[in-house]
Amino acid sequence: MKKYDSDHIILNRFRCNTYFLEPEGRILEIPPEFQQPFQPHPKYNVKLAKLENYIIEKYNPYVIDLSQYFMGDANLWDNIQGAHFEKEFYRETFDQIKRIVKGETDKRYYSEPDFFNEARRGFEEDKKRKFDIEYNMNLMFELMDKHDMLWLNILDKLWVYAPDDPRVIQYVNKVKELS
Secondary structure: OOOOOHOOOEOOOOOOOOOOEOOOOOEEEEOOHHHHOOOOOOHHHHHHHHHHHHHHHHHEEEOOOOHHOOOOEHHHHHOOOOOOOOOOHHHHHHHHHHHHHHHOOOOOEOOOOOOOOOOOOOHHHHHHOOOHHHHHHHHHHHHHHHOOOHHHHHHHHHHHHHHOOOHHHHHHHHHHOOO
């Protein structure tokens, strides 16, 4: 690129989400009527990843890669198609952009969500949503089996809504050990 060098480009990687938090607190798959052609759709994720990889290889930009950890939120959006995320995604992405622009980080690739942190921005606000512990715990196990990174977000929410549940404690401790 002639106009900008790699220190002046930030690529925010994008993955169309396939799940959303509904107002009663269950995480559900986005229904087919919201996955129409020419709208964000999970089938575009592979092609988009190839394009992003090309840009990363060619230009070495700063990269924010968080969308794989987040879902839609019907508490915020009437249109739950795959391009609208929960507030946590936007907060995290914005905070990382600020770190890059202000020169507060040397990391070129940022892919670690700020989970399991009561001091994160919006923590108290996020706790006001409903969250179905048992239903979402079962989904977390399904997503783990599928290697879908959304499971980590669900574990974070379980940590918020059921911090004393022995299953939650066990998995959170294991994640912290691996970090």
